[in-house]
Amino acid sequence: MIRIDExxxxxxxxxxxxxxxxxxxxxxxxxxxxxPSVRELAARLLVNPNTVAKAYQELxxxxxxxxxxxxxxxxAKPASSPGMLQERLARLRADLGRLMVEAHHLGVSRExxxxxxxxxxxxxxxxxxxxxxxxxxxx
Amino acid sequence: xxxxxxxxxxxxxxxxxxxxxxxxxxGMVAGLIGRxxxxxxxxxxTMAGVYEPDAGDVLLEGESVHRRxxxxxxxxxxxxxxxxxxxxxxxxxxxxxxxxxPRFDRAAFDEMIRRFGLPAHRKxxxxxxxxxxxxxxxxxIATRASYVLLDEPTNGIDPIAKxxxxxxxxxxxxxxxxxxxxxHAMGDLERLSDMILLIRQGEVEIHEMADPSRGEAxxxxxxxxxxxxxxxxxxxxxxxxxxxxxxxxxxxxxxDGDAKLEELRRMRPLVxxxxxxxxxxxxVWKHGGRSDEDR
Numbered sequence: 001m002i003r004i005d006e007x008x009x010x011x012x013x014x015x016x017x018x019x020x021x022x023x024x025x026x027x028x029x030x031x032x033x034x035x036p037s038v039r040e041l042a043a044r045l046l047v048n049p050n051t052v053a054k055a056y057q058e059l060x061x062x063x064x065x066x067x068x069x070x071x072x073x074x075x076a077k078p079a080s081s082p083g084m085l086q087e088r089l090a091r092l093r094a095d096l097g098r099l100m101v102e103a104h105h106l107g108v109s110r111e112x113x114x115x116x117x118x119x120x121x122x123x124x125x126x127x128x129x130x131x132x133x134x135x136x137x138x139x
Numbered sequence: 140x141x142x143x144x145x146x147x148x149x150x151x152x153x154x155x156x157x158x159x160x161x162x163x164x165x166g167m168v169a170g171l172i173g174r175x176x177x178x179x180x181x182x183x184x185t186m187a188g189v190y191e192p193d194a195g196d197v198l199l200e201g202e203s204v205h206r207r208x209x210x211x212x213x214x215x216x217x218x219x220x221x222x223x224x225x226x227x228x229x230x231x232x233x234x235x236x237x238x239x240x241p242r243f244d245r246a247a248f249d250e251m252i253r254r255f256g257l258p259a260h261r262k263x264x265x266x267x268x269x270x271x272x273x274x275x276x277x278x279x280i281a282t283r284a285s286y287v288l289l290d291e292p293t294n295g296i297d298p299i300a301k302x303x304x305x306x307x308x309x310x311x312x313x314x315x316x317x318x319x320x321x322x323h324a325m326g327d328l329e330r331l332s333d334m335i336l337l338i339r340q341g342e343v344e345i346h347e348m349a350d351p352s353r354g355e356a357x358x359x360x361x362x363x364x365x366x367x368x369x370x371x372x373x374x375x376x377x378x379x380x381x382x383x384x385x386x387x388x389x390x391x392x393x394x395d396g397d398a399k400l401e402e403l404r405r406m407r408p409l410v411x412x413x414x415x416x417x418x419x420x421x422x423v424w425k426h427g428g429r430s431d432e433d434r
Contacts, residue, residue: 006326009415011349039313046305047330048168049313 187216269300
């Protein structure tokens with residue numbers, strides 16, 4: 001599931017952090033699911049266990065995973081993982097940027113792009129609705 | 140902790156190690172890199188007590204490896220070719236090692252050779268290169284010695300044997316053993332190491348894996364607007380790693396502060412991105428680039 005890309009520009013510890021978040025946001029790893037131990041993941045990836053431990057510490061600091069003494073490491077519940085939210089927002093913003101590059105490259109007019117975005121907004125947001133079911137209204 | 144203190148060693152009157160000092164913290168993995176003939180093997184052998192130093196010492200928890208030989212049981216040296224084992228079978232090696240190393244774990248060794256399909260009753264000499272290395276490393280790790288010094292453990296073996304060797308090393312670290320791995324396989328060392336020791340002209344530089352360049356250099360990808368600036372590119376602080384079309388990959392030394400980077404920024408290049416500096420970059424940079432005589 002997690003692979004180390006030796007050609008990646010990211011250091012190995014960041015690759016592990018990133019890939020685990022990706023697996024969680026794609027639903028491959030479910031909330032409260034048990035994660036492999038540091039030892040198991042190090043053996044599977046053939047990387048220094050100290051590096052895996054460092055990645056787990058970072059994921060725990062960001063609220064993505066929680067370790068339970070004597071039981072192991074688990075994927076955090078969504079409500080308790082603001083770190084994950086930031087991650088997904090950043091990716092969403094980057095995806096939008098890529099779509100704009102593609103639209104520009106294809107020669108789509110500014111008016112057309114705006115019209116498409118407005119169309120999608122009309123589908124999901126009502127007046128004064130910040131989106132989602134429980135999120136607070138943003139003025 | 141294993142501490143190397145002001146180590147000097149000459150081989151055939153040629154000074155190989157000059158005032159080498161560093162420490163291995165328990166549970167860490169250190170990679171040892173350097174050109175062929177830079178002194179990697181000499182350093183490992185002197186640390187393991189195979190060679191006597193001309194001056195300086197190697198201290199395990201403050202006790203000299205060279206003055207108290209029984210300490211050598213805590214430091215295992217695994218050569219790049221285990222010739223000392225050639226005349227024995229794996230089974231005989233295990234019995235020999237159990238006599239020398241008080242914590243030798245026979246069950247763990249048997250499990251390893253079963254896992255790798257190593258024949259227990261054939262002489263090590265008759266095994267393939269990969270199998271020889273696996274036998275040697277399995278023995279070394281089964282000693283449960285605190286420190287294992289490995290010389291080129293993945294050199295010249297096939298990809299499957301290489302993965303098996305790496306898995307043995309990762310398990311050893313999980314068991315709390317401390318490793319020093321001399322290798323030219325930069326990708327393997329990037330996976331394994333917490334710290335890099337770079338040996339050059341008899342001296343050892345220490346680089347933490349988290350920041351291999353120690354802030355001394357940056358790696359950049361640059362696309363210049365118009366003609367590339369020949370004079371700037373030729374300055375001693377700038378090393379061109381490669382350029383494909385108009386895309387330059389550069390190492391810029393920061394020994395003069397950020398002056399060279401400032402000059403570059405003022406040229407307003409179309410693309411100016413910092414890239415992470417890997418071990419291979421560090422190696423090339425420290426050895427002055429890919430000059431023709433190095434090829």
